[in-house]
Amino acid sequence: MSKPPSSRAYVPFVSVENMMALIHHFGIEQVLTLLADEIEADFWRWELFDKTPRVASHSSVGVIELMPTSDGETYGFKYVNGHPKNTREGLQTVTAFGVLADVDSGYPILLSEMTLLTALRTAAASAMAARHLAPKGARSMAMIGNGAQSEFQCLAFKAICGIDTVRLFDIDPEATARCARNLAGRGLEVVQCRSGQEAVEGAEIITTCTADKQYATILTDNMVGSGVHINAIGGDCPGKTELHRDILLRSSIFVEYPPQTRIEGEIQQLEPDHPVTELWQVITGQVAGRTSERQITLFDSVGFAIEDFSALRLVLRLIEGTEFYTELDMIADPDDPRDLFGMLERAKR
């Protein structure tokens, strides 16, 4: 009789079903708030993380990316895709899963779905940035692009920034109607708009979250008044942007990791040395965020590996002692570590 595998051979796995149960158990707004705090705590530790622009494999229709980082104790990575054409084929634009591993042994310690978790972490990171950059007392947000990410964005801005009104616009009115239906009864005033121009009227925060694998102009310069905060989510690949260049020239631009954002973000439209501020420096108080009421602040979000690391670590903590995971027999673990072949042979029936 061979010994059973060591406990290290089993890796906690959070399936889509368990992720949904976990979110409902804690409540979505509570999870978004916890995530924003977790990400902010890691932005305080920004300098000690391994950082690299994500590794992207582009095709004519989309991109598949790996997003690794480590804080020296724990390593994490996310697999994520972006395929704007997918929704026309009944598939999602973005899907993801992720891993945490113990740096000391290299053994994985968590495998999790991250399609839902990416929507949550993106929304939480956006709202966390807005907490530092948006005009004080902002109540109304334009939400342009009403796809998979949109309800998460709206709820994060409600829970974390105190937004009470969202003004929705999508080129597909059915997407707007679905988003409005999903947000009904959640304490937000939801206004369905017929144009981007109508959506931005009176909004102190403008979120753009569209998907198109090309340079698009979701916001033109005349749509952006002084004093607003722009949360630009959808421009996150070479050749894929949402804002007219003139808006960038009028804005104070805040980014996650400049070497990645210069490749993927709105600022790919600017000179490579155009000044930008790293968000972690605002959070740690080293550099000012919003300095005047008339300033336009722009969070040029592309999504960075540290945000996924924070999200996975929060999930690992939240599942402890719960039933929201299963153990996956993922690591081959022979009794004699060098007898991998023998383990295989003994498994012959």
Ligand SMILES: NC(=O)c1ccc[n+]([C@@H]2O[C@H](COP(=O)([O-])OP(=O)(O)OC[C@H]3O[C@@H](n4cnc5c(N)ncnc54)[C@H](O)[C@@H]3O)[C@@H](O)[C@H]2O)c1
């Ligand atoms: N920054 C980040 O961290 C991050 C994270 C996740 C996703 N994203 C990006 O966010 C975007 C949205 O993702 P999703 O999963 O919600 O995609 P989705 O395909 O589900 O939704 C996109 C929506 O945008 C709408 N749209 C397209 N062009 C438009 C236009 N010109 N004006 C108004 N609406 C328009 C579409 O009709 C669709 O409803 C994608 O580009 C994705 O790559 C960024």
